[in-house]
Amino acid sequence: MTVAKSAMIAMSGGVDSSVAALLAIRAGYDCTGVTMRLFDNEDIGIERESTCCSLSDIEDARSICNKLGIPYYVFNFTDTFAEQVIDRFINDYENGRTPNPCIDCNRYLKFDRLLKRAQETNFDYVITGHYVRREYDEASGRYLLKRGLDHNKDQSYVLYGMTQEQLAHTLFPLGELTKHEVRDIAREQGFLTAEKSESQDICFVPDRDYGAFIRHYTGKQYPGGDIVDDDGAQLGSHSGIIDFTVGQRKGLGVAVGHPLYVTALDPKSATVFVGEEEGLLHKTAVLEDVNLIACASIEGELECTAKHRYRSVDKPVTVTQSEGASGEVTLTVTFDEPQKAITSGQALVLYNGDVVIGGGTIGEVM
Numbered sequence: 530m531t532v533a534k535s536a537m538i539a540m541s542g543g544v545d546s547s548v549a550a551l552l553a554i555r556a557g558y559d560c561t562g563v564t565m566r567l568f569d570n571e572d573i574g575i576e577r578e579s580t581c582c583s584l585s586d587i588e589d590a591r592s593i594c595n596k597l598g599i600p601y602y603v604f605n606f607t608d609t610f611a612e613q614v615i616d617r618f619i620n621d622y623e624n625g626r627t628p629n630p631c632i633d634c635n636r637y638l639k640f641d642r643l644l645k646r647a648q649e650t651n652f653d654y655v656i657t658g659h660y661v662r663r664e665y666d667e668a669s670g671r672y673l674l675k676r677g678l679d680h681n682k683d684q685s686y687v688l689y690g691m692t693q694e695q696l697a698h699t700l701f702p703l704g705e706l707t708k709h710e711v712r713d714i715a716r717e718q719g720f721l722t723a724e725k726s727e728s729q730d731i732c733f734v735p736d737r738d739y740g741a742f743i744r745h746y747t748g749k750q751y752p753g754g755d756i757v758d759d760d761g762a763q764l765g766s767h768s769g770i771i772d773f774t775v776g777q778r779k780g781l782g783v784a785v786g787h788p789l790y791v792t793a794l795d796p797k798s799a800t801v802f803v804g805e806e807e808g809l810l811h812k813t814a815v816l817e818d819v820n821l822i823a824c825a826s827i828e829g830e831l832e833c834t835a836k837h838r839y840r841s842v843d844k845p846v847t848v849t850q851s852e853g854a855s856g857e858v859t860l861t862v863t864f865d866e867p868q869k870a871i872t873s874g875q876a877l878v879l880y881n882g883d884v885v886i887g888g889g890t891i892g893e894v895m
Contacts, residue, residue: 533559536654536700537647539639540564540594540601542586544722545658545703547593548711551718552702553656554597561652562594562601565638567610568733589722596720606642613637615733619743622771623751625794626874629687629839630731636690644695654700659684662704662883663696666823672696674822674885679707686839689878689888690820740772754799756783759792759808770799776809776870810867816860816877816889819850823886826850827860833886835862837870837877844868848879860889 536558538550553560564587587603594601614633621628647655660677661684672693676683703711715723734742751769758764765783777791792808794801827850834843845865852858862877871894878888
């Protein structure tokens with residue numbers, strides 16, 4: 530007698546994870562739904578329920594699991610989320626970098642802490658509602674991560690940090706579907722999540738006032754500084770470098786009769802540099818904290834494409850790999866044409882067609 534493979538379904542309370550659970554059951558997996566409790570609203574200063582990971586989302590996920598007839602649990606991962614997501618987010622802003630907390634959440638929570646919990650409790654797989662595809666390549670002996678067929682919803686950019694071990698134990702049922710098809714399935718099943726809207730914000734800062742969040746969470750007052758132009762002329766002052774990111778145009782607090790953008794940040798002197806849009810154009814980035822999926826290493830010069838923002842279109846690049854004295858791997862990525870706002874702290878992800886080669890965190894920009 531064949532025993533059904535067991536799967537832990539990561540349930541966010543949204544339509545995607547609801548349909549992923551349904552498809553896993555239809556595929557014959559013995560399923561259990563789980564939701565990660567990531568933070569308490571009072572701890573991060575949110576007076577209302579957040580648009581993601583809220584108590585109402587937990588109740589929606591529980592309702593779907595009850596409808597599907599599968600067990601449901603909530604795991605309290607607030608400690609890991611605080612350390613690996615919120616603290617990293619704050620540290621990046623304090624150092625003039627632009628973080629990507631959704632990537633950190635996937636990396637350290639969903640595909641580390643949750644996957645380890647699944648393995649400790651003898652589940653064969655974790656299943657999520659991401660729009661990506663996962664394949665095993667016999668020729669290379671490696672698991673591949675590929676874009677979802679719905680390129681408008683593709684989430685491969687935020688999953689570039691997955692390891693071979695993690696891919697071996699993770700399934701993505703929505704990779705071959707479009708968002709429209711997923712909602713149709715949810716409607717057919719009468720899921721209460723069928724028409725549920727998606728959050729476009731960082732879950733723990735739904736009002737997008739990152740500076741106010743950081744001040745509240747840390748209890749710190751940050752030193753003010755000067756806002757200067759490309760010629761070094763002081764145009765104004767500010768009350769904290771955490772209120773700015775490279776590429777920002779609105780809310781600069783200076784007016785010169787034409788648009789200005791934040792072109793650089795100096796956390797040591799708390800100086801905000803502003804200039805014309807051309808000042809945001811760069812061709813080369815050095816990637817730190819590198820993770821490669823499709824290959825073990827990059828030999829010589831690799832020509833492929835790359836994205837330096839989640840919503841950007843990937844562009845042709847040339848990539849070379851280096852190794853430091855202590856063994857740390859870096860990638861130097863040079864775009865064929867200058868790109869706008871290649872920003873320290875953001876992720877840059879490499880592609881060969883639909884296959885994710887790998888990626889890293891943008892460090893130095895040239």
